[in-house]
Amino acid sequence: MGWSIGYDKKRGRDIGYGVPAYCDHPGCKTEIDRGLGYVCGGEPFGGEHGCGLFICGEHTHASEECLQLCQHCAGKRADELTPSPDHPDWMEWKLTDESWQPWRDENPDEVTKIRVAISSAKERDC
Ligand SMILES: [Zn+2]
Ligand SMILES: [Zn+2]
Known part of the structure; x- marks a missing residue:
């Protein structure tokens, strides 16, 4: 099964190994992707033991069953x-790539939200 791009309804965000992302550990800016290689719990949405957030190698903790877990799920x-x-x-890609055109047509509110998020991220960089 491919898991390149999916959607986490609970958190309202895109997931899968095709999605570039920052580590979800507080304050961590390590660039990872939202694939199974980084998911807390080792399964889509975290499975039984994890919360389904995405954590870089530096911030994962191994459980007794050798699952990768975030510090919360590891009990820290x-x-x-x-x-x-x-x-x-x-x-940026969601706003510009052709393959997301139908999504943009259906979700004008989301598009506006992303525009605002991008411009505020840019302001912070300056
Ligand atoms: Zn977790
Ligand atoms: Zn991290």
């Missing part, structure tokens, strides 16, 4: 992690 921290904002390259 009580609060669930807050997902990182989408990667700007990904947002």
Whole structure:
């Protein structure tokens, strides 16, 4: 089964190994993708043990069953992690790539949200 691009309804974001992203560990800017190689719990949406967020190698913890887990699911921290904002390259691509045209037509509100997110991300960089 390909899992290049999917959608996490619970969190309202795109997932899969085709999606560039930042690690969801607080403050971590390591660039990863939202594929199974980085998912907390080792299964789509986290499976039984994980929360389904995406964590870089430096911030994963191995469970007793050798699953990759975020610090919350590994029991190191009580609060669930807050997902990182989408990667700007990904947002840009959703707004410009032809294959996303039907999506843009159907989701004008989402398009506006992404535009705002991109421009505020740019302001922060300056
Ligand atoms: Zn987790
Ligand atoms: Zn990280």
